[in-house]
Amino acid sequence: MKTVCFRCGEIFSIGEQCEKCGWQICPHCGACLCSLSPREQFVAIAVWLSTTSIFVETPTKETWNKWYNKLKELKQTLEAK
């Protein structure tokens, strides 16, 4: 499965994941969700959820749901401010 880095825009295969945020780490620039603010994390996750289906291998429903729940969580955080 491949994705596009939200920071440097390079396409990479999903492999290594960050222990803290669970996001895939970009092998080109080392970016993961930890370097983003809640608002930026929200955008990164929303974009990922809406674009993964264009790749040949779609994520499992569990993975998709995991990030969808995280998105909802962030929405609450953002709206609480």
Ligand SMILES: [Zn+2]
């Ligand atoms: Zn990158």
Ligand SMILES: [Zn+2]
């Ligand atoms: Zn991280």
